Amino acid sequence: MKYADLLDRFVGYAKINTRSDPKSKTVPSDPKEIFFLRKLSQELKEIGLTDVRFKKDGYLFARIPATAGQEQVKAIGFISHVDTADFNSENIDPQVHENYDGKSILKLNDEYSLDPKTFPNLKNYAGHTLITTDGTTLLGADDKAGVAEIITAMKYLLQHPEIEHGEVDIAFGPDEEIGTGADNFDTKDFGAAFAYTVDGSSKGELQWATFSASAATLKAKGTQVHPSEGYGKLINPIVALIDVFNLLPDQRPENTKDDQGYYYLTDITGNGDTAAAEMIIRDFSRNGLKERKNILKEAVDKINARYPYKVIELTQYDQYYNMADVLKNNMAPVHLAEKAFSLLGIKPNEKPVRGGTDGSKITFLGTPTPNIFTGAENLHGRYEFASLNDMEKAVDVILKIIELNSLSK
Ligand SMILES: [Zn+2]
Known part of the structure; x- marks a missing residue:
């Protein structure tokens, strides 16, 4: 040998x-x-x-x-x-x-x-x-x-x-x-x-x-009151985060391949008071990545607009290109x-x-x-x-x- x-x-x-x-x-x-x-x-x-x-x-x-x-x-x-x-x-x-x-x-x-x-x-x-x-x-x-x-x-x-x-x-x-x-x-x-x-x-x-890659952290602050008096007052931070995810295009690791990018919700935790989610975004093109980051930001803005205060705080950072x-x-x-x-x-x-x-x-x-x-x-x-x-x-x-x-x- x-x-x-x-x-x-x-x-x-x-x-x-x-x-x-x-x-x-x-x-x-x-x-x-x-x-x-x-x-x-x-x-x-x-x-x-x-x-x-x-x-x-x-x-x-x-x-x-x-x-x-x-x-x-x-x-x-x-x-x-x-x-x-x-x-x-x-x-x-x-x-x-x-x-x-x-x-x-x-x-x-x-x-x-x-x-x-x-x-x-x-x-x-x-x-x-x-x-x-x-x-x-x-x-x-x-x-x-x-x-x-x-x-x-x-x-x-x-x-x-x-x-x-x-x-x-x-x-x-x-x-x-x-x-x-x-x-x-x-x-x-x-x-x-x-x-x-x-x-x-x-x-x-x-x-x-390779992919170009970005990660996002979403932190949500709810308004917790007893559900019996929740009408018009209760803000559920977990639901706010799920609503953001559901506004995103249906492109996930499990249904994309070849040259397609995706959004991947990697973690979500929370309770009635606070919630947090982690997400990664992937795209082969730098512009595509930028666009996807904007789509996420717009989704967060849209959900925040439903509430009397800014429920969700979004932080995004690029990982590699x-x-x-x-x-x-x-x-x-x-x-x-x-x-x-x-x-x-x-x-x-x-x-x-x-x-x-x-x-x-x-x-x-x-x-x-x-x-x-x-x-x-x-x-x-x-x-x-x-x-x-x-x-x-x-x-x-x-x-x-x-x-x-x-x-x-
Ligand atoms: Zn290795």
């Missing part, structure tokens, strides 16, 4: 619990992430990377300098996140299934299994070595697979000094799953002119278009990845992401950053699995991109 330590490295990382904490106010959101990042920094130093450094925002940065004569090549970056999604991650016990036949049911434990009837994509993995969970936790291939692939590629590069390349910068960060990780990514200190997040799913994914708005004017990083895929016989899948990536933020902070696959599927739960064969392909892609970049100087 070309990358002898990839499997052990990945399994070792997967076992370490790095679940992020959406309720935390600290950066990183959980000390478990710091523990893992410290371990990675040690490993990076042992492998021989330079400038291994921790950033205030929880990122771990490191570098491989350009080889002799390649100093003028544009520095290239690779980024993944160390935290895992909001699902049980205690005592993760990855199971390795060699030479899967693409047909059989893969037993995770007595209760759960991966059945090709439910997961027809399993047929794509005939002959592969698959890594699954034991049915009780997630696997955390999102994004430990990305971390393992980047480090494996860096080790390979350092062990093969005959490969000429420009400067390579790598970054491992916290809290992608809770949407805050890359908020203050230090593009200047990172150093790369462009980068790739290694945080996709199945082989071939090359993503350079479609990276295609930037990348369409600088497609070089995407074309470089396409060329690497093609030389490796990998068919690119460039469907826009109905979500965001760390790259959505990092692109707008100044470093164009599309996303490439990791070779894992069914992310964020007990059915998650990774293909060692496709993980090797991801390492191949990283190395090929670096090699092609040096030729293009």
Whole structure:
């Protein structure tokens, strides 16, 4: 095998619990992430990377300098996140299934299994070595697979000094799953002119278009009196919020697809006195997002106008923007990845992401950053699995991109 330590490295990382904490106010959101990042920094130093450094925002940065004569090549970056999604991650016990036949049911434990009837994509993995969970936790291939692939590629590069390349910068960060990780990514200190997040799913994914995203908080203040004397007086804050939601266009995650945006009511709580709702808004176009925000504001105004005082207070803030708005004017990083895929016989899948990536933020902070696959599927739960064969392909892609970049100087 070309990358002898990839499997052990990945399994070792997967076992370490790095679940992020959406309720935390600290950066990183959980000390478990710091523990893992410290371990990675040690490993990076042992492998021989330079400038291994921790950033205030929880990122771990490191570098491989350009080889002799390649100093003028544009520095290239690779980024993944160390935290895992909001699902049980205690005592993760990855199971390795060699030479899967693409047909059989893969037993995770007595209760759960991966059945090709439910997961027809399993047929794509005939002959592969698959890594699954034991049915009780997630696997955390999102994004430990990305971390393992980047480090494996860096080790390979350092062990093969005959490969000429420009400067390579790598970054491992916290809290992608809770949407805050890359908020203050230090593009200047990172150093790369462009980068790739290694945080996709199945082989071939090359993503350079994402949603633009906004979030809204609605706080409602009611007038609570005994319902027996409610006539003309009682104002129910919960109902006020539901009325706003019902005024919005009927576009929700469950009935939209492809290039359609949506409104998603993610939380609503309350009583007779006060109520609060959380909503997220998604649209591929920046104008579309703006329009949707206006529609929400108008709905709130309309409901408020029914009452003698301003019952609902609306706060909206943007979370990230479609990276295609930037990348369409600088497609070089995407074309470089396409060329690497093609030389490796990998068919690119460039469907826009109905979500965001760390790259959505990092692109707008100044470093164009599309996303490439990791070779894992069914992310964020007990059915998650990774293909060692496709993980090797991801390492191949990283190395090929670096090699092609040096030729293009
Ligand atoms: Zn991820």
